[in-house]
Amino acid sequence: MDVVNPKDYVHIDSVSNMYQSLKATVQKPLKMILLYGRPGTGKSMLLNKLHADLSKHQKVLMIDIPIIDESDFLHVIAHKMYGYPHKDAITLTYFLELAKEANYSPTPIVLLDEAQLYSSALMEKIRLISDARALKFVITLHKTDDEDVIAKEHFQTRIWESIELQNATPEELKIYIQKKLLKGNCFDVANMINDQNIHDIAKFTRGNYREANKLMFALFSLYAWLEEHQPKKVSYKALKKKYIEMAAIHTRLIHA
């Protein structure tokens, strides 16, 4: 299962710069901030990291699982943000009154992951809330080939700041993998990975962090099995290309 844990955040130069830029943008009096990129480029991780960092200083609400229903959406935010006690549905007008009464400073931030799943009507309400300066929204969107969600009218007219996340370069991927291994105290394994291994991994995953995580997980599972059943086949000098390819086949990065 793909679990996003802000503690697993790996500092990579380009991502770190982007994150610092995002943090600075959040401090600006902007109503909506868009974070977009292809799946697996680290949007959710960045959003979780932002939530972890900002929640120390201000009121921040992270909604990683989209709330499709409009009344539920308002109710959840009112409950978590303003301590609205009732389970009854809440209107937009009443929600704005609650926000006005709370009068938080700085403006509370709501982080919405997978915002492409929200309906147009709900996005319109989000726009009204942000226009009233009751809340500030940071939303993440998938950028796909089939549908350029950013082009949607809501985001096109309301987004004041947008940040695009890219796949990692082989060098960034190397740093990412090795740092993750070092974080897990897997020093020997980190030393086994050479540039050719990284080249193969980057080729199969195309620099996608999520795919790289899956591939590495399958690879280590394979090595664990080999150590147990066929230890003679395991070489600790470097990762064998064959096993990387087998892991890629297992994770469907290669269609065999």
Next chain:
Amino acid sequence: MLDVDALERRWLKYKLKQFLPYLFYPLVVVAVGIGGVFLVKTVQFSPSVGVPTIAHKRVEKSAPHNPTPPPMVNHADVKSELEPSMQFVQSLPLPSAEEEEKPSILVQSPQQSTAVVKKEKSVIPKEVSVTKKEVLTVKKEATVAKKEAMVSVPEAKVKTQKSTNKPPLIYPFAQTKQPTLTPPPSLNGSSQTRASGSTQYPVSLDIHEMEDRFKNNNSPYVGLYIARYYYDHGNYNDAYNYALKTNTLNNSMEESWLLVAKSLVKLGKTDQAKRALQVYIAQSNSERARNLLDSLEGGSR
């Protein structure tokens, strides 16, 4: 849990797919190479095999139009005797009246009179382009040598020359640079020359054209040619007539005088022949005419 065995099989399949293109293209290249070699060999053999096939197909196509195919002719067995055409004579620049006068002057000397005979050359157009003056400057020695060569050429040799598409035409107005290859007919009264039969003439149609031409331009050379033609073909009447006409046009041509005399002899008019020779000897002091006269008087003719 990983099914490593299944995964390894899938990996083998993947590697096979991965290397298949690298195996495929060399195989294609090798196949193309083999095909190319085969094609080249086929093309090399095709000239000997293919051409008859095409010819055969053409014959088959034309078969409905010609139900009875023409008899096969074996060219090796057929002795085709090429008849030289006299067509080119019409295109030859005939000597003008002035030019014709020159040989008449030159004929005064026996040496140069033989040079006139020298004008009998091959039919090659390039050689025909030689000017008249050049013809007249040919020395007697060369002419005599040519005559000798002409006499020595056997009939078989002449036929060989015909078969090589080089008809040894004897033409009084043609000039050749290789007289030995195309011996001119001798009008010198040499019995040896006549006996050899080496003198070659165009087809009969051409002689009629020559006659028409003679009627048109009254050239003594054409007249002499026709007279010689008829004499060699046994038509002594016409030979006499044309030789006489030639004498009328140019009375200093030794050949025509001799032809007149010899034709008269053949017609049984030996006395007239003697008189003609005497007249000519009186005006030209021709040695050949004298010899002929002596032979007539001696009864050897």
